[in-house]
Amino acid sequence: MKEEDQTITRRKFLKTAAAGVALGLVGGPSFSFAKEEYDLAVISGEPVAATKKALEAIGGMSRFVRKGQRVVLKPNMSFARTPDFSATTHPLVVATVAQACVEAGAQQVLVLDHTLQRAELCLERTGIPEACKNIPGVHVLALQERKFFGEIKIPQGKVLERVEVMKEIVDSHLLINIPVAKSHSATGVSLGLKGLMGMIWDRESFHSQYNINQAIADLATVIKPQLTILDATRALASGGPGGPGEVKNPNLIIAGIDPVAVDSYGVTVVPWYGQNFKGRQVEHLLIAHQRGLGKIDIDQLKILKEKA
Amino acid sequence: MRSFIQALSLLLFSIFFVFATYKLPNWLPADIYLRLDPLLGMNAVFAAREIIARALWALVTIGATLFIGRFFCAYVCPTGASIDFLDFLFFRKKKRSGLKVEVSLRRTKYFLLVIFIVAALTGLSLAFLMDPISLLTRFYTFFIYPLAITLINLILDLLRPLFQALGWVTLSHLHYFQSVYYMTAITLLIVGGIVFLNRFVPRFWCRYLCPLGAFLSLISPLGIFKRRVNEDCNECLKCQKACPMGAVTEDPRGTRLPECIQCRTCAKVCPQNAITFPASLSLGGEYSKIDFSRRGFLYSLAGGLGMGFVATQTPFALKQSKHQLLRPPGAIPETEFLRTCIRCGECMKSCLTNTLQPCLWESGFSGLWTPKMDPRLAPCDQNCYVCGKVCPTQAIRSLSLEEKTHAKVGTAVLRKEMCLVWAENKICLICDEICPYNAIVFRPVEGYRRPVVVPSKCNGCGFCEQRCPVKGESAIVVVPNGEIRLKEGSYVKEARKLQLEFKPDPGDDKFILEESGFKVEENKEKSTLPTEKPQPKKPKGFL
Numbered sequence: 001m002k003e004e005d006q007t008i009t010r011r012k013f014l015k016t017a018a019a020g021v022a023l024g025l026v027g028g029p030s031f032s033f034a035k036e037e038y039d040l041a042v043i044s045g046e047p048v049a050a051t052k053k054a055l056e057a058i059g060g061m062s063r064f065v066r067k068g069q070r071v072v073l074k075p076n077m078s079f080a081r082t083p084d085f086s087a088t089t090h091p092l093v094v095a096t097v098a099q100a101c102v103e104a105g106a107q108q109v110l111v112l113d114h115t116l117q118r119a120e121l122c123l124e125r126t127g128i129p130e131a132c133k134n135i136p137g138v139h140v141l142a143l144q145e146r147k148f149f150g151e152i153k154i155p156q157g158k159v160l161e162r163v164e165v166m167k168e169i170v171d172s173h174l175l176i177n178i179p180v181a182k183s184h185s186a187t188g189v190s191l192g193l194k195g196l197m198g199m200i201w202d203r204e205s206f207h208s209q210y211n212i213n214q215a216i217a218d219l220a221t222v223i224k225p226q227l228t229i230l231d232a233t234r235a236l237a238s239g240g241p242g243g244p245g246e247v248k249n250p251n252l253i254i255a256g257i258d259p260v261a262v263d264s265y266g267v268t269v270v271p272w273y274g275q276n277f278k279g280r281q282v283e284h285l286l287i288a289h290q291r292g293l294g295k296i297d298i299d300q301l302k303i304l305k306e307k308a
Numbered sequence: 309m310r311s312f313i314q315a316l317s318l319l320l321f322s323i324f325f326v327f328a329t330y331k332l333p334n335w336l337p338a339d340i341y342l343r344l345d346p347l348l349g350m351n352a353v354f355a356a357r358e359i360i361a362r363a364l365w366a367l368v369t370i371g372a373t374l375f376i377g378r379f380f381c382a383y384v385c386p387t388g389a390s391i392d393f394l395d396f397l398f399f400r401k402k403k404r405s406g407l408k409v410e411v412s413l414r415r416t417k418y419f420l421l422v423i424f425i426v427a428a429l430t431g432l433s434l435a436f437l438m439d440p441i442s443l444l445t446r447f448y449t450f451f452i453y454p455l456a457i458t459l460i461n462l463i464l465d466l467l468r469p470l471f472q473a474l475g476w477v478t479l480s481h482l483h484y485f486q487s488v489y490y491m492t493a494i495t496l497l498i499v500g501g502i503v504f505l506n507r508f509v510p511r512f513w514c515r516y517l518c519p520l521g522a523f524l525s526l527i528s529p530l531g532i533f534k535r536r537v538n539e540d541c542n543e544c545l546k547c548q549k550a551c552p553m554g555a556v557t558e559d560p561r562g563t564r565l566p567e568c569i570q571c572r573t574c575a576k577v578c579p580q581n582a583i584t585f586p587a588s589l590s591l592g593g594e595y596s597k598i599d600f601s602r603r604g605f606l607y608s609l610a611g612g613l614g615m616g617f618v619a620t621q622t623p624f625a626l627k628q629s630k631h632q633l634l635r636p637p638g639a640i641p642e643t644e645f646l647r648t649c650i651r652c653g654e655c656m657k658s659c660l661t662n663t664l665q666p667c668l669w670e671s672g673f674s675g676l677w678t679p680k681m682d683p684r685l686a687p688c689d690q691n692c693y694v695c696g697k698v699c700p701t702q703a704i705r706s707l708s709l710e711e712k713t714h715a716k717v718g719t720a721v722l723r724k725e726m727c728l729v730w731a732e733n734k735i736c737l738i739c740d741e742i743c744p745y746n747a748i749v750f751r752p753v754e755g756y757r758r759p760v761v762v763p764s765k766c767n768g769c770g771f772c773e774q775r776c777p778v779k780g781e782s783a784i785v786v787v788p789n790g791e792i793r794l795k796e797g798s799y800v801k802e803a804r805k806l807q808l809e810f811k812p813d814p815g816d817d818k819f820i821l822e823e824s825g826f827k828v829e830e831n832k833e834k835s836t837l838p839t840e841k842p843q844p845k846k847p848k849g850f851l
Binding site: 080108110116117118119125139141143144148184185186187188205208211212213239241242245272281282283284286 | 330465475477478481483485660661689690691692728734735736737738740741742743744745746750775777778849850851
């Protein structure tokens, strides 16, 4: 009896102690957001610090990356412009995400885009390969040949039935979209969803053959990044997508799992062409929302706003 | 020893050729072989009627030839090296009896030289047709280079499964940009013909046709090294048979000195070791007469003048100042350009985007192989300015990036009847999206925002024409109208004088919006259906 009591007590004690230790571990302030499940993390600050903090805020890269996985990052490096034009994703943001993937155990990180201008110039000018060159397992590639693309079906497509996408994203475990915030003369803004057009072979048909806004939504039903990190450290508020145009400096990194929500928040960070808009006013976002691809009303989202 | 130097020279030539890309450092003269060529230099200087700084390099070759003799053909000329190598490959075992009409054939090159020089004096650049360095550079550009890329890509494709299996990511995705050129077949035929002529005699080209060789042989008699045969000669005639230039006379002790390229093959094959090439200052004495008749000279003189005249007449020439071609940025005014350009193809090789293409008859006889821009194929990249950097005669001026940006090559013109937006009310903005200078803006017209070209911002780079999704001909084309062609002076100043602005101009779209009198009410949400037509008064893509 006595002994039994003791054991029980000991067991109880151990349990309590373990819980205490566990609490101590998770109880730190840096982990509090993960528990609360935010839809979006909006972090202001310098590119590297803000990106790091944003990744932390949505639960850390280990929430997405398993050991030995192949990861594809999709920044915008379609134009042969230096980062100050804000037509391409900031190289340090890309490098920080790539680094986090490697640290979380990714075996291979491919940074891919189908550029609009000559690939070597785009890679050289955007500075993304330069920023990533010392991270082991990270490869920055511009895929410009049809042989690197394969056709997939779009079962829910309204205007597109099939599309040729980079084979690498079909083969990879994880896709992280890292768009830059910029205006776009056909789609209003070019953020995450529009940026997915950089993963397909025939970009031009979106403009000439189809309703581009419907086509973007169609594409979003098959290319589904698990994470979207919007680089709004700078924003090309006019003259997009290629620039030159008015570059604003919101100094923000917006990260989230819901691609529509991230874009919808991104619409609000600067006035585009001198006017303030909401996500609902961007046609392709509204279509994507209506087709159940994500939330569009940011006042209904749980947003963590912090400074890095 | 000679083969080694030859191979080295060919290799050097090839390396310089490979280096002619947009990354070419400023200090590296990728066109050095062309600069050293006195025939090309004279051709450009005579035709353009002015001293061209880069052509002065040719004085090095002239000086060396005056001092040493006609060594260039045997040791330096990369075309000679190629001919020797291909000769060894294809015709080594063939029996070649030689040609009976040798003496008269040998004159041909001098006649050609006279024709080219006279044509140049009339203002017609023609030497490029047969100048060996220009010829070989063209052959490299239009044939060897694209072929090499094709082969490399083929090998990469074949090995790709292996690379993928090994997990070599970069190699798995490696693919080189394939350049294409319009005149590949013609260039190949010409060079193939030159090589085939070796079927008759070794170095047929060098013996009978090469005008550069002709010029060098004219200035070689002063050279200090001359073939000498001593008494040991047993007249076995081995040297006569072996001489690739046919420079040994019937009597093997004699030498046709202007033909001798000092390759020393004769000394090598002589069983008696009777042949030496001592340094001596003897002038003329043994120097045999150049095979040149007065009649032939007069004929070729007339030929050159005739060519010069004919080239200015239709159908050999276009009507004055009616050319329709886009020339590379920095190309000097058309008349001077045609006179100065030596058609080596360096600009087309180095062109980053492959927009520079050789002309066949587009600008007449005097414009053969001259570079033109084909914006439907590829645009001129705004960060590249290599074409002028590699131009050996500066027919395209070597400019800084800032100057090159202002060297307007033409103006984009929108063909509304073909434009998807103007003609079919489609949402297309590709020309605007890609334009690096914001020279295309959207203006509300008839309920739609439609693209309009701002000519003062367009420098004719051609991105719009290349990207236009209309099938076949582009709905937006660059025409030479408004081009700036300066022989000297600053393009930036000229552009400013003309009130042109090729700088990034932020917020242009905003300006257009205000102009249209449009004001957006803040926070006004619309629940319009997505299928509704785009609102003309808002930027495209917003509801």
